Amino acid sequence: PQLVGMYTAHAFVSRSQRLVEGLARARRACGSQGNLFSGILASYATVGDVLQNSSKEDVIKPGxxxxxxxxxxxxxxxxxxxxxxxxxxxxxxxxxxxxxxxxxxxxxxxxxxxxxxxxxxxxxxxxxxxxxxxxxxxxxxxxxxxxxxxxxxxxxxxxxxxxxxxxxxxxxxxxxxxxxxxxxxxxxxxxxxxxxxxxxxxxxxxxxxxxxxxxxIGANPSPPTSSETSSGSGSSPSASGSSPSDPSCEPGTSSPSLSSSISAPSPSTTDRSCTCAWCGQTDLTPTELWMHSPLYHVYEENRGGVCCICDQEVDNLARHIYSAHRPSGPRCEMRRGVGSAVVIHRKRDNKFLMVQEFAGQGFWVPGGGTDPGESLRNSAIRECMEEAGVEVELKGLVELVYTLSPFTGKPTWRLAVFYATLKDEDAHLKTVPCFESAGACWVSVCELAKLPLRSERIPLSWFPRFAMGYEPKRLALPEELKELFADLEF
Structure with missing residues (x-):
């Protein structure tokens, strides 16, 4: 009875899993006095409520x-x-x-x-x-x-x-x-x-x-070890830095390699010593921080600082965490100065699909860098899935943009802009934030003036034309430009 009383009194203080364990221990200690145990427990009417609340709120769903x-x-x-x-x-x-x-x-x-x-x-x-x-x-x-x-x-x-x-x-x-x-x-x-x-x-x-x-987060499972591949999220980390088709990247230049930010292997995935530099959430494992950072903060401005995983000071924490501390191992992006962009047209109401870009940079068309060995068309299709969550059918070529080196005469920056429609016009656009974007949205020509745009040239130049019935060029590499794109698969 004394043991039962001790654990019962403790219940009113802790309201924790220890109550469940303590009552079980008390019953075992009572042995043949089980009936006495039941009587004492019944006399504490509140204990049942405490036990119920503790098991539901503090034990099953603690965090x-x-x-x-x-x-x-x-x-x-x-x-x-x-x-x-x-x-x-x-x-x-x-x-x-x-x-x-x-x-x-x-x-x-x-x-x-x-x-x-x-x-x-x-x-x-x-x-x-x-x-x-x-x-x-x-x-x-x-x-x-x-x-x-x-x-x-x-x-x-x-x-x-x-x-x-x-x-x-x-x-x-x-x-x-x-x-x-x-x-x-x-x-x-x-x-x-x-x-x-x-x-x-x-x-x-x-x-x-x-x-x-x-x-x-907090459940300590094995998180995805490869690219995010669900209907609402993207897969590659290319959006975190300036891609060859990135309007913020000056023609003739390419973004710096990530090799300088690749660190040593991450600490144990059970080490809950990580804290988010943006919102202050604590007790995260390295893999949980890797999931947390783009999901929570893809739309916030890039910032530099010391990485809580490897203690390395970097200029872009979001890019560093996502690329250097991937659960499957560090990933270094290859910048080639080649990219694709896509004008996606919904003809029934003359709206165009735009991506809400990372780091609060505004809206732009789906687009990004072309991977080594990837064709320009496949690159365009992939970017639409990663950034907007949709499958598209390329209908034609809008333009080919390039910059030539003043010294060699060879192209240093090339961008293929395609015209496309959705394979399924009722397809659900991406709304789950990931490292690629914060989501996607349909935009009319008249709304462009009210929106922050990452780059104005493609939307302002081409949306009005296609809304008025302009037809894209044939889906093929123009003869006069084949030499400039000879090293690429169209």
Whole structure:
């Protein structure tokens, strides 16, 4: 009985797995006095609640919280989220939730009330601009903190305000904006990322994919050891630096090799000593940091610093972590001064597919460097899948751009621009951030002037022409340029 009392008293203090272990130990110690054990346990009515709460929240789901704000239980999204019921402690907030409610749910605290930066927090906020917004009634002095999501203050602006609240409450939270026009409204995407979201989507399977990645952090599984190859994410790390088709790369120059940033083998994958330099999330293994960095921070500006994995000071931490500390081993990119870009046209409404580029550089067409031995056409098709998540059918050639060396007369920089359509116009565009991009979106010609563009030349020069019925050139290398491209497979 004394042993039972000791562990029962301890339960009210710890609320941890030790309660479960302690009660089992107490029952074994009682032996034939099992009935006495049961009687004493029954006298502590609260212990059952403590045990239930501990087993559900502190034992099964110790390190992850999922906050759902304004997500209807009947939504298709909810069915996909049930997959993670055992991986996250789920907090559902009604559509009338206040800023204080969101702040409290997203701010996971330690027993000493400090922010738990090792705790994985995901926040999904739903917005729907298609809901009619009634005019405010005269003399209505309701507190805006309690305005429902269907009120004038509950449109996108109100939801983005809650995003900012969640970001302040938990700087390392992964925040998803669920919006029906996630791949149709580029201005909304820009506003959402500026407010602090990590992902904008309208596809339940993409949200499920992102949460699947978050569920791996802290679970100590074996992460993907090769390129990311899912429907919502890309695969190669080429987007982190200036590629030959990168508008930020001056013609006639190529990006520096990554060989200087390749480090020694990473420490043990069970070593939880890594901290994210952007958001401050702690207790990450090297492989978890490798997953975390592009998923959470692909849209944030590049920064230099000391790598917490190898203690090496580098100019671009994001590129270094992704390339030098890949679970499958370091990867060095080869810069050849050759690339492909693609103008993807949706003729039914004259919209064009654009990629929301890494490091907040704005929108551009899918494109990137051509790998050694890869044809220009295959390079274009690959980049569309990696950066936009879609399969395309090349319909023609838009232009071939090149720069010649003033000394040798040979090309130092070459770019092939193709015209394409989607194989399936209803295909889901990429919305899961990865090292390639933050996502993709359909853009009309009239929207170009309102968007930040990574480079203006291709969109402003060619989108209006194709929107007016311009036909691309034949899908073949022009005779007059064959000599300049003789070393490449078209």
């Amino acid at each position: 992850r919280t999922l906050v759902l704000a304004g997500v209807d239980p009947a939504d298709e999204l909810q069915r996909h989220l049930r997959t993670f019921a055992s991986s996250f402690r789920i907090r559902e907030l009604p559509s009338t939730s206040t800023r204080a409610d969101v702040f409290k749910a997203a701010s996971v605290r330690k027993p000493d009330r400090t922010l738990d930066r090792s705790h994985v927090v995901a926040v999904i906020l739903k917005a729907d601009r298609r809901v009619p917004e009634p005019e405010p009634e005269a003399g209505n002095d309701e507190d805006t903190n309690t305005c429902p999501w269907s009120s004038p203050s509950s449109g996108l602006g109100h939801v983005l305000e809650l995003v900012r609240v969640a970001r302040v409450a938990c700087p390392h939270a992964f925040i998803i904006l669920w919006h029906p026009d996630a791949v149709e409204d580029p201005e909304m995407r820009v506003s959402a990322f500026a407010a602090g979201v990590n992902m904008v989507s309208c596809y339940p399977e993409h949200v499920e994919e992102a949460l699947g990645k978050l569920a791996m």
